[in-house]
Amino acid sequence: MNNTLCPESEISISAKKNRMIMKELVKGQESATQLKVLLEKPFGSEGSLSCQELTANVLRSFTQAISIINSSSADEVAHRSLLNSGQNGSPVAVSGENRSQKGGRGRYNRRKNALTWTILSCTTDDNHAWRKYGQKRILNSEFPRSYFRCSHKYDQGCRAIKQVQVDQENPNMLQTTYIGIHTCNGTPMATHSAIGSSSTEWESSYLLNFDHHDSKVPNVQDHHISSPNLTIKQEFPKEDTHSDVADHKYSDPNLWSDLKDFQPFKPTIMPFRMESDNNNNNNTNADNVYSSCTDYQRLNMNFEMASVHFDTDFHFDESHFDESPLL
């Protein structure tokens, strides 16, 4: 056998991460339960956390779990890359490595195996500093797509990027696709202080899709996995409350015009489904039941479903990743 890359340590790492994910999901479920109780009995619950705090906890748990999943998948991709490179002792050519050296301009550096996930949000804000490096008009799309890289690309070598585009179906919303995970300091989890202080921004985004394996940007309709996503302001620190619109100086005046008057909305939580369920079309009954629930029941269901999935189907084992075509 060729698999000599310390399988035992890999298993223990995966198991550890699995436990971390479970822990986060359970925490989130507990917070959602408390939230439900709080909303059913708004009086006489002195001493318990506020709705906002509980909701923030729920969102934080989702975000933490997603973050752990990301890092696990990244580890796996890196591991597989190592395995692939070991065939004859020489590294596998990196995309673009042996291609034109002509100045390097426009060189396509996008990582094919980079983790991607998309959120729909009212704001572009998150807890990272981004720098815009491009904007393109996209075919059949009314709105241009903006390209951002992590501000710490050069000082810390962080390779995270994101693409922001106004949602075609709902111009009040922004579709943000994150590609790659931050390796710089100052992750959202590292600075929780903003969570309690800003109660509207995190309310306004939720995860549309999460992709372990390739960098395809999912369609808006593909709500296979949905959950709230934490967003914290830091991106363009401005004092003006309209900074989201005015201070970004996007060249297309239509891009942000509708965002000036956006109303915070209560996120609709969609069922959490793992990718393995994508082809399952027998969800009609479950979906009907689900759609009749309150948002808070849905939230709880999400955590329960996520917990079950992680407990039974998703152990970060080899087989899960072997199903994916990795280069």
Added chain:
DNA sequence: TGCATTTGACCCTT
């Protein structure tokens, strides 16, 4: 003056 954004060119992927 230094940093961020804009924008057209270049190059990669499909």
Added chain:
DNA sequence: AAGGGTCAAATGCA
């Protein structure tokens, strides 16, 4: 070949 992603010079702003 078309569309999309990235680069870097030009430009704007504090």
